[in-house]
Amino acid sequence: xxxxxxxxxxxxxxxxxxxxxxxxxxxxxxxxxxxxxxxxxxxxxxxxxxxxxxxxxxxxxxxxxxxxxxxxxxxxxxxxxxxxxxxxxxxxxxxxxxxxxxxxxxxxxxxxxxxxxxxxxxxxxxxxxxxxxxxxxxxxxxxxxxxxxxxxxxxxxxxxxxxxxxxxxxxxxxxxxxxxxxxxxxxxxxxxxxxxxxxxxxxxxxxxxxxxxxxxxxx
Numbered sequence: 585x586x587x588x589x590x591x592x593x594x595x596x597x598x599x600x601x602x603x604x605x606x607x608x609x610x611x612x613x614x615x616x617x618x619x620x621x622x623x624x625x626x627x628x629x630x631x632x633x634x635x636x637x638x639x640x641x642x643x644x645x646x647x648x649x650x651x652x653x654x655x656x657x658x659x660x661x662x663x664x665x666x667x668x669x670x671x672x673x674x675x676x677x678x679x680x681x682x683x684x685x686x687x688x689x690x691x692x693x694x695x696x697x698x699x700x701x702x703x704x705x706x707x708x709x710x711x712x713x714x715x716x717x718x719x720x721x722x723x724x725x726x727x728x729x730x731x732x733x734x735x736x737x738x739x740x741x742x743x744x745x746x747x748x749x750x751x752x753x754x755x756x757x758x759x760x761x762x763x764x765x766x767x768x769x770x771x772x773x774x775x776x777x778x779x780x781x782x783x784x785x786x787x788x789x790x791x792x793x794x795x796x797x798x799x800x801x802x803x
Contacts, residue, residue, distance in 0.1 A: 588619055588622070588624070588642070588652070589637065591617050591619050591624055592624055592637035592638075592640045593637050594617065594750050595615055595616075595617055595624055595626070595637070595640050595750065596635060596636060596637050596640075598615060598678070598750045598751075598754050599615055599626060599632030599633070599635055600632060600633050601754060602615070602632050602678070602680055602754070602757075603631065603632050603633045605758055605761070606682070606683065606761075607680040607681070607682045607757055607758070607761060608632065608680050608681045608682075609631075609681070610631055611628075611629050611630055611631055612680075612681040612742075613626075613632070613678075613679050613680045613681050613742065614626045614658035614660055614664070614679045615632070615676075615677070615678050615679070615750075616658075616664045616676070616677045616678075617675060617676045617677075617750055618645070618668055618674075618675045618676070619675075621644060621645045621646060622642050622643070622644060622645065622651055622652070623642070623643045623644075623645050623664060623665060623668060624640045624641065624642055624643075624652075625640065625641050625643060625657045625658050625661055625664060626639075626640060626641075626657075626658055627639055627640070627641055627653070627655035627656060627657060627658065628655070628656045628657065628658050628659050629656075630655075638653070639653070639655055640653065641653035641655055641656070641657040643657055643661060643665070645665060645668055645669070648661070648662075648665060659717065659718040660679060660717060660718050660722065662718070662719065662720060662722075662723045663677075663679070663722050663723045663726050663727070663744070664677045664679075665723075666723040666724075666726065666727040667726065667727055667730050667744075667746055669727075670727045670730060670731050671730060671731065671746060673748060674746045674747060674748060674753075675747070675748055675749060675750075676746065676747045676748070676749055676750040676752065676753040676754075677744065677745075677746050677753065678744070678745050678746075678747075678750070678753040678754055678756075678757050679742060679743070679744045680742055680743050680745075680757050680761075681741070681742040681743075682742065682743055682757065682760070682761040682764065684761055684764035684765050684768060685737065685742070685743055685760060685761055685764045686740070686741070686742060686743075687764075688764050688767060688768070689711050689737045689739050690739055690740045693767065694711070695709060695737065695760060695763050695764055695767060696778045696779075697763075697778060697779045697784055698763060698766055698767065698770070698776065698777065698778055698779060699763070699766065699779075700787045701759050702759055702760075702763050703779065703784050703787040703788060704787055704788070704790070705752075705755055705756060705759055706734065706735055706756050706759050706760060706763075707733065707734060707735075708733060709733065709735045709736065709737055709760060710729050710733055710736055710737070711736075711737040711738075711739060712725050712726070712729060712736060712737070712738060712739065713739050714738070714739045714740040714741060715738075715741075717741065722738075725738075726738070726744055730744065730746055734746055734747065734756060735756050735757075735760060737760075743757055743760060743761075745757045745760070
């Protein structure tokens with residue numbers, strides 16, 4: 585099986601997972617994966633669960649020109665390309681619209697570590713102010729953060745996660761939405777308890793977490 589075909593099958597699978605987990609609805613969000621100098625992106629105007637592998641669009645990383653497919657790529661193609669150009673170590677970018685995350689950050693809340701998986705697999709997640717989706721403004725705002733971090737929260741918009749594999753990028757999106765859910769529950773019943781610096785460093789030094797991170801990078 586050709587690598588491009590396998591990659592597009594993975595995009596279909598993780599696109600459906602995004603819908604199943606409630607991380608996007610309707611035609612919201614977009615997803616991409618890299619193979620060499622070709623980026624395969626979800627098309628504009630479709631829900632992830634409507635797509636098959638032939639619907640994903642191949643775009644040349646260096647020129648931005650379409651190399652495969654007949655549909656129009658996501659309007660945020662520039663943002664995806666920017667992430668790959670600034671991070672040579674990643675092969676997947678996932679942009680979701682997780683409702684709990686959007687609700688919290690739009691209300692001014694910060695999503696900080698409350699459980700080990702967040703520390704081990706996500707790390708710090710900066711928030712950027714609202715910028716109009718698509719175009720150079722969102723590209724510049726997102727890539728400025730993604731240069732140093734694996735996730736960025738977009739106020740009144742959504743979340744962008746990156747990874748060495750689609751699995752890693754997806755798990756990060758899923759964990760951040762879970763963190764938002766836990767934060768909401770903790771606020772209902774009392775005062776949220778965040779992990780302190782010593783606890784965070786202890787988690788980072790666990791050999792077991794290094795092993796899990798290695799598995800995610802293999803896909």
